[in-house]
Amino acid sequence: MVTPTRKKDRIDALAASSADFDAGVSLAVSAWRQLRRSPMFLTGAVIIGLFVLVSLLSPWLAPQDPSEPMLIDQVVKARNEIPPIQPGHVLGGDLQGRDFFSRLLVGSQQTLIVGVLATLIGLTGGLTLGTLAGAFGGWVDSAVMRVVDVMLSLPSLLLAFSISALFARPNQYTVIVAVAVVQIPVFARLLRGSMLAQRHSDHVLAATALGVKPGAIVFRHMLPNSLGPVIVQSTLVLATAIIDAAALSFLGLGNPDDRIPEWGQMLGDVQNVFDTHPQLAFWPAGCIIVVALGFTLMGETLREALDPKSRR
Amino acid sequence: MLRYTIRRLIQLVGVVLVLSLLLFAWLRALPGGPVSALLGERATPESREALTKQLGLDQPIFVQYFKFLGRALSGDFGVSTGVQPGDSAMEIFLQRFPATIELSFLAIVIAIAFGIPLGYLAAKRRGGWFDNLSVGGSLIGVAVPVFFLAYVLKDVLSSALGLPTEGRQDAINATRVTGFFVFDGVITQEWDAALNALEHLILPAVALSTIPFAVVFRITRAAVLDVLDEDFVRTAESKGLTAPVIRRRHVLRNAMLPVVTTIGLQTGALLAGAVLTEKVFSFAGVGQALAIGFERRDYPVLLLLIIMATIVYVVVNLLVDLSYAFIDPRIRTR
Numbered sequence: 001m002v003t004p005t006r007k008k009d010r011i012d013a014l015a016a017s018s019a020d021f022d023a024g025v026s027l028a029v030s031a032w033r034q035l036r037r038s039p040m041f042l043t044g045a046v047i048i049g050l051f052v053l054v055s056l057l058s059p060w061l062a063p064q065d066p067s068e069p070m071l072i073d074q075v076v077k078a079r080n081e082i083p084p085i086q087p088g089h090v091l092g093g094d095l096q097g098r099d100f101f102s103r104l105l106v107g108s109q110q111t112l113i114v115g116v117l118a119t120l121i122g123l124t125g126g127l128t129l130g131t132l133a134g135a136f137g138g139w140v141d142s143a144v145m146r147v148v149d150v151m152l153s154l155p156s157l158l159l160a161f162s163i164s165a166l167f168a169r170p171n172q173y174t175v176i177v178a179v180a181v182v183q184i185p186v187f188a189r190l191l192r193g194s195m196l197a198q199r200h201s202d203h204v205l206a207a208t209a210l211g212v213k214p215g216a217i218v219f220r221h222m223l224p225n226s227l228g229p230v231i232v233q234s235t236l237v238l239a240t241a242i243i244d245a246a247a248l249s250f251l252g253l254g255n256p257d258d259r260i261p262e263w264g265q266m267l268g269d270v271q272n273v274f275d276t277h278p279q280l281a282f283w284p285a286g287c288i289i290v291v292a293l294g295f296t297l298m299g300e301t302l303r304e305a306l307d308p309k310s311r312r
Numbered sequence: 313m314l315r316y317t318i319r320r321l322i323q324l325v326g327v328v329l330v331l332s333l334l335l336f337a338w339l340r341a342l343p344g345g346p347v348s349a350l351l352g353e354r355a356t357p358e359s360r361e362a363l364t365k366q367l368g369l370d371q372p373i374f375v376q377y378f379k380f381l382g383r384a385l386s387g388d389f390g391v392s393t394g395v396q397p398g399d400s401a402m403e404i405f406l407q408r409f410p411a412t413i414e415l416s417f418l419a420i421v422i423a424i425a426f427g428i429p430l431g432y433l434a435a436k437r438r439g440g441w442f443d444n445l446s447v448g449g450s451l452i453g454v455a456v457p458v459f460f461l462a463y464v465l466k467d468v469l470s471s472a473l474g475l476p477t478e479g480r481q482d483a484i485n486a487t488r489v490t491g492f493f494v495f496d497g498v499i500t501q502e503w504d505a506a507l508n509a510l511e512h513l514i515l516p517a518v519a520l521s522t523i524p525f526a527v528v529f530r531i532t533r534a535a536v537l538d539v540l541d542e543d544f545v546r547t548a549e550s551k552g553l554t555a556p557v558i559r560r561r562h563v564l565r566n567a568m569l570p571v572v573t574t575i576g577l578q579t580g581a582l583l584a585g586a587v588l589t590e591k592v593f594s595f596a597g598v599g600q601a602l603a604i605g606f607e608r609r610d611y612p613v614l615l616l617l618i619i620m621a622t623i624v625y626v627v628v629n630l631l632v633d634l635s636y637a638f639i640d641p642r643i644r645t646r
Contacts, residue, residue: 150330154622155580158602161587162618165606166338239455246457247588252607267460271592274463285460292455300451 008152011186014229014303015193031305038305044297051291055108063088064099066106067259072097080276094266094280095273096258103261104283110262111242111291114176118241119234121180126187127230133188134195134226135218145192151185160244164253172255172262179244183237190233194226228306235299239292246288263288313637320630324623331622335615336380342611389616394608395601401616404601409620410491411480411597414509415590416582418517420575423524428571431532432564438537446529453526458585462519462592470515478594481509516593520585524578531574535567542566569640576632583621 035041054061064070071083071093083093091100133144151159164170164178198204199222207217242264248254249268258265266284274281342348347363369376383389389401396404434443466477476482481493486505489496494513497506539545540563548558586599587606594600598617605614 150327153327153626154331154618155583155625157584158580158587158618158621161584161602161606162338162614165609165614166341168342243455243457247459247584250457250459250588251591251603264457267457271459271463275467278467281460281463285457288457289452289455293452296451296455 008149008189011189012193014232015190015226016197031302034305035301038301040297041301041305044294044299044301047290047294048298051108051294052112054105055112058105058109062099062102062105063090064102066098066102066261068099069097070099080273082277082280091279091283095270095277100280100283103266104263104287107261107263107266107284108287110172110260111245111264111288114172114179114245114262114264115238115241115295117176118180118183118245119237121177122183122237122241123187123230123234125181125184126189127191129184129188130191131195131218131223134192134199135214135222137196137199141192144188148185148188151182152189156182157244157247160248161251161253164248170248170253170255171257175245175248175254178248178253179241182244183241186237187230187233190229191226194229195222198222198225229303232299232303232306235295235302239295239299242288243292313634317630317634320633324626324630327626328619328623331619332381332384333377335619336377339380339611339615384619390612392610392613394610395604395613401612404613405598405616405620407491408596408598408601411493411595412586412590412599414492414494415513415517415520415595415597415599416579416586418513419520419582419585420524420578422517422521423528423578424575427525427528428532428564431529432536432559432567434529435533435536435540443533447533450526450529453522456522458519458523459588459592461522462516462589465515465519466592475515476512477515480512480596481505482512484508512595516589516595519592520582520589523581523585524575527574527578527581528571532567532571535570536563539563539566565639569636572632572635572639576629579625579628583625 071089074083074093075081075095075097082095083089083097085092089099089101091104094100094103129144129148133141133148159182160178163181164174167174195218203225204217204221207221212221245254245262246264246267249265250271251268254265254268255262258269263284267281267288270277270280347360347369364370371379387402391397392399392401392404430446434446437443469475470477484505486493486502486509487496487500489499493509494506497503497509545558545562548562553562583599586597587602588599589595590597590599591603598620601613602617604610605617
């Protein structure tokens with residue numbers, strides 16, 4: 001079996017992989033056994049655990065107020081000087097004289113919000129479309145899938161750029177929406193694939209024979225069994241959402257209000273001083289890379305663990 | 313084969329039609345409507361009124377759509393308001409398209425030249441330190457924001473390597489023939505011009521190639537792993553064929569099918585990546601025009617470039633599908 005690579009086929013193969021398997025233990029149990037011993041998964045989990053912990057606690061962890069330009073008297077625009085490292089400010093200040101370390105800490109929170117909200121919106125939209133298509137089949141399926149295919153025929157990041165250019169005044173939420181919408185077709189296709197694979201499976205047949213209502217079959221039997229690949233994709237989308245949000249900021253399509261920091265925005269906004277103050281870019285970039293890597297490691301190892309083919 | 317190609321081309325027309333409908337809706341949804349979008353905010357009331365009439369904005373909506381479509385088909389997308397104010401959008405596209413092709417082509421060549429051999433080696437040494445290191449590296453590669461990497465290359469590596477970081481070519485006296493600067497230099501035998509243009513391509517192309525490289529590497533590795541398990545490889549080994557022959561004829565040839573598809577799919581990543589990379593390196597290609605267009609909300613240019621990007625993306629994928637037949641004889645006979 002050769003690994004499929006076309007975007008559509010890859011999504012479909014991933015979807016079908018969850019459809020049927022037979023082994024002594026449930027897929028979840030065997031996946032967990034495999035993951036527990038995987039150093040890649042554990043590394044990812046530790047990174048993400050720390051990231052979530054820091055972002056939840058950051059308002060209390062931050063030594064200074066991240067939006068207060070307390071060092072503004074040390075900023076000399078003409079000579080391109082920013083506040084240096086000094087007692088109480090372990091990483092110095094940014095271009096507006098705000099404490100850089102506190103901004104990084106608090107930035108984790110907005111970054112997490114961008115990632116999670118974007119994934120949730122993409123997931124909800126995709127789940128709705130995918131369930132519609134997969135549960136009904138027939139013309140509903142064709143109609144939904146045509147729309148999805150048109151969306152997939154645009155390069156996704158370019159689509160995200162275009163969507164955010166629609167908004168006259170970008171803000172935090174337009175960024176999230178732009179990054180989320182491009183994920184909807186992927187989730188929809190994924191879910192439809194695994195629902196279709198189940199329509200003719202034994203447990204659905206059994207439920208039908210027992211007289212279970214169609215709605216209950218879809219929501220109680222088919223949907224829960226299709227979630228594996230969706231969870232994998234969500235983990236990967238968490239990483240791309242954060243990186244894409246940074247790209248939007250870089251193009252001037254991000255949130256212009258920087259009182260509450262976000263890593264992508266911090267990175268995108270310092271493009272003009274990259275050569276003189278590289279540290280202002282390196283720190284947020286480093287944070288983004290580590291967190292994106294964490295999500296990717298978890299996603300990739302989950303994918304392998306949930307793939308029945310690899311359970312040999 | 314021919315029927316298949318025709319069917320796909322009809323599909324392409326369908327996609328472009330739906331896209332044009334979406335872009336039409338986009339243009340109308342813009343703040344100030346299409347007139348402001350096409351003329352910019354500084355237009356005089358007279359010219360606004362003239363364009364309103366010319367566009368037929370007082371007519372029913374479907375008539376407006378067909379007029380929009382008609383103008384679009386004749387290549388009239390309006391005049392740029394931000395990228396190169398005053399030039400027509402089509403002119404800007406035609407002038408910049410060769411630059412982006414040159415850049416993307418070099419990027420994909422780099423991705424293939426490193427991705428396929430490294431992917432093969434990683435698969436052969438599965439689980440070894442080389443495999444783990446390169447898989448880890450490829451995972452980090454996709455986690456790095458492209459524009460950040462571009463800045464690192466520009467500010468850190470360029471001085472060490474002595475490579476230029478701005479534009480497509482230094483202001484030297486070069487003959488323009490096709491708009492492809494490297495190619496122009498070669499056919500006019502102005503070798504210094506060709507070399508100079510190539511030097512300008514290297515850093516942006518390296519930045520642009522990271523994501524395609526990571527993807528090509530991982531797909532090659534996975535495909536080679538699949539093929540190495542196959543019976544025909546064991547048969548070839550037991551027949552006593554030499555390792556290079558097995559590698560070339562039996563393993564790589566069979567593993568290439570998914571890799572070729574992936575390369576086609578990377579066109580999308582390249583187009584989006586070009587927006588970011590070309591902006592960093594002030595490289596006068598389509599991507600830079602898109603970046604400036606987004607920044608200054610230059611809608612006529614954005615509309616045209618997005619349509620063109622989609623057409624390129626779909627056509628490249630069609631070509632990739634057709635190229636299967638040459639790689640895999642099983643498909644040819646079907």
